[in-house]
Amino acid sequence: xRDLSSDSRFLSVNTVTVREQGSLSVIIDAVAExxxxxxxxxxxQVQACGTAEAARRIRANGLVVTGYxxxxxxxxxxxxxxxxxxxxxxxxxxxxxxxxxxxLVMVVGGLPEGSRDLHGARALARDGLxxxxxxxxxxxxxxxxxxxxxxxxxERACVNTLAQANDLCDELGEGAGIALDVYHVxxxxxxxxxxxxxxxxRLLAFHVCDWLIPTRDGLxxx
Amino acid sequence: xRDLSSDSRFLSVNTVTVREQGSLSVIIDAVAExxxxxxxxxxxQVQACGTAEAARRIRANGLVVTGYxxxxxxxxxxxxxxxxxxxxxxxxxxxxxxxxxxxLVMVVGGLPEGSRDLHGARALARDGLxxxxxxxxxxxxxxxxxxxxxxxxxERACVNTLAQANDLCDELGEGAGIALDVYHVxxxxxxxxxxxxxxxxRLLAFHVCDWLIPTRDGLxxx
Numbered sequence: 001x002r003d004l005s006s007d008s009r010f011l012s013v014n015t016v017t018v019r020e021q022g023s024l025s026v027i028i029d030a031v032a033e034x035x036x037x038x039x040x041x042x043x044x045q046v047q048a049c050g051t052a053e054a055a056r057r058i059r060a061n062g063l064v065v066t067g068y069x070x071x072x073x074x075x076x077x078x079x080x081x082x083x084x085x086x087x088x089x090x091x092x093x094x095x096x097x098x099x100x101x102x103x104l105v106m107v108v109g110g111l112p113e114g115s116r117d118l119h120g121a122r123a124l125a126r127d128g129l130x131x132x133x134x135x136x137x138x139x140x141x142x143x144x145x146x147x148x149x150x151x152x153x154x155e156r157a158c159v160n161t162l163a164q165a166n167d168l169c170d171e172l173g174e175g176a177g178i179a180l181d182v183y184h185v186x187x188x189x190x191x192x193x194x195x196x197x198x199x200x201x202r203l204l205a206f207h208v209c210d211w212l213i214p215t216r217d218g219l220x221x222x
Numbered sequence: 223x224r225d226l227s228s229d230s231r232f233l234s235v236n237t238v239t240v241r242e243q244g245s246l247s248v249i250i251d252a253v254a255e256x257x258x259x260x261x262x263x264x265x266x267q268v269q270a271c272g273t274a275e276a277a278r279r280i281r282a283n284g285l286v287v288t289g290y291x292x293x294x295x296x297x298x299x300x301x302x303x304x305x306x307x308x309x310x311x312x313x314x315x316x317x318x319x320x321x322x323x324x325x326l327v328m329v330v331g332g333l334p335e336g337s338r339d340l341h342g343a344r345a346l347a348r349d350g351l352x353x354x355x356x357x358x359x360x361x362x363x364x365x366x367x368x369x370x371x372x373x374x375x376x377e378r379a380c381v382n383t384l385a386q387a388n389d390l391c392d393e394l395g396e397g398a399g400i401a402l403d404v405y406h407v408x409x410x411x412x413x414x415x416x417x418x419x420x421x422x423x424r425l426l427a428f429h430v431c432d433w434l435i436p437t438r439d440g441l442x443x444x
Contacts, residue, residue, distance in 0.1 A: 118408070151373040153409035155435050164411050186340070187375035189386050213377050 012038025012066040014207065015045055024049040025057060032061035040067040040105075040205070046095060055099050067144060067179060067205045068092070068101040074128025075109035075121045075158065082124065085109075089132045096141045103144040103204040104136065105179045110155040121158045129172055137175040144179035144204040145169065149187075151215075161185070162194035169202055181207035234260025234288040236429065237267055246271040247279055254283035262289040262327075262427070268317060277321050289366060289401060289427045290314070290323040296350025297331030297343045297380065304346065307331075311354045318363045325366035325426040326358065327401045332377040343380045351394055359397040366401035366426040367391065371409075373437075383407070384416035391424055403429035 013031045015024060022030075024045040031039050039058060046054045046068075058065060071092040074085045096104040108125035111118065129143060136143050145165045148157035159165055162178070162185055169176045178198055185191055195203070235253045237246060244252070246267040253261050261280060268276045268290075280287060293314040296307045318326040330347035333340065351365060358365050367387045370379035381387055384400070384407055391398045400420055407413055417425070 122411075149373065150371060150409040151437065154433060158409075160409055161411060187372040187380075187382055189344075189383060211376060215373065 008036060010038075010206075011036045012040050012064070014040045014042075014069065016042050016069065019045070024054055028054075028057050028061055028063065032063055037062075038064045038066040040069055041065065041099070042069045043092060043095065046099070051095050051098050058099065065096075065099045065101040067103045067105045068096040068099055068141075069105045070107045070146075071096075071104045071132075071143070072106040072125075072128070072157070073109040075112055075124045078112035078115065079124065082128065085128060086131050089128065090135050093132060093136050093139050093141050097139040101141060103142045103177065103179065105144045105146050105205060107146055107148060107157045108159050110153060110158055118153075118158060122164075125158055126168060126171065129168065129176065133172055133175050142175055142177050142204055143172075144177050146179040146181060146205075147184055148181075149184040152184075161188055161190070162198065163190055166194055166197050166202070169198075177202045177204035179205035179207065181209055183207070183209035183211055186211060230258060232260075232428075233258045234262050234286070236262045236264075236291065238264050238291065241267070246276055250276075250279050250283055250285065254285055259284075260286045260288040262291055263287065263321070264291045265314060265317065268321070273317050273320050280321065287318075287321045287323040289325045289327045290318040290321055290363075292327045292329045292368075293318075293354075293365070294328040294347075294350070294379070295331040297334055297346045300334035300337065301346065304350065307350060308353050311350065312357050315354060315358050315361050315363050319361040323363060325364045325399060325401065327366045327368050327427060329368055329370060329379045330381050332375060332380055340375075340380060344386075347380055348390060348393065351390065351398065355394055355397050364397055364399050364426055365394075366399050368401040368403060368427075369406055370403075371406040374406075383410055383412070384420065385412055388416055388419050388424070391420075399424045399426035401427035401429065403431055405429070405431035405433055408433060 013036055015027050018027055071089045092104055111121050145168055147159050147161055147165045150160040153160050165178045180203055235258055237249050240249055293311045315326055333343050367390055369381045369383055369387045372382045375382050387400045402425055
């Protein structure tokens, strides 16, 4: 077995993990200085820096943008807020394209405020992905659907298993893929078979993140 | 559609929910006085009261014991602690029989301390159930396997979906069934199909419990 522990070719820093340590400019410099080839910036950090300026700095440092975090959130305001969510995703796709990101990570959203209609939320999530996919394809930005742990089903993402993400990819076709985070999927009895089903072309991002007992992920509460 | 909201025939109070309000004797009297026909007592409460005395009080009040909580916990100490876990489950089955319980609710246990071998833990859980099943059958106490929410996979139960519980029932055969708690399974994309697969005979208990955002279930931390 190949020892990958000192092989940093596939490493990328998700900028949410160092949010408290400095601005995106500071993070970009630190990542490059550490010899890490990839970066996965978050939207609010990019917007604070300015998309063009962030793209320029990332390019100047020779970093690869392995993913842009995050699009999605199609469901929170129900059908009434659907168009606004779509419009915001179209902008996120444009930003991802400007950053030359390898994918846009999609956290689809949970139940609409006050709703318990999980089937409806899942349908809305699928409709959102299908609606923005043509623009993503035109911009050359694959959509990486990220299944989130079932504990986030109500408030963040109603796509909670790799099987669901694979089903969505089957339905959506070209331009749809998956972002797989160990933290969210480790418990899944079907994990191995669904990873095989996804295969190399569909797995657009692989996130590593510890599961602690009790778990805490306040970091991502935005 | 029949209005079940004022129909208490299927109601049963899980005694963990009123643990802070009084001893098992107090709870038994209060449940009977409220006209609720069922009770589902926890082991520590029964043991504090004495099993024979608890059985007598429950019988005297005309209550049905819809389930005894909880057996399982086969995995926490790995293979080394397996026999002790089995022995404890045999005692739990005896207590359930003394209480004339309709089932023994099984929370199978999570990962062994310090282990990340999820496949091993799941095999140990299956072995535990298979080992105690003959005694359960002999005592007339069905084992109700309870899938717990995936957020409890590491520390409480590595059976996390209704599909897993159904697979276990297929494997174990007579005497094995399922306790289904809305709190633990509501997010499952396969919920409806797996409920149909389980059917009436396999579903031994149905628990209702709110999912709050953020969720808190410190109540059950024992």
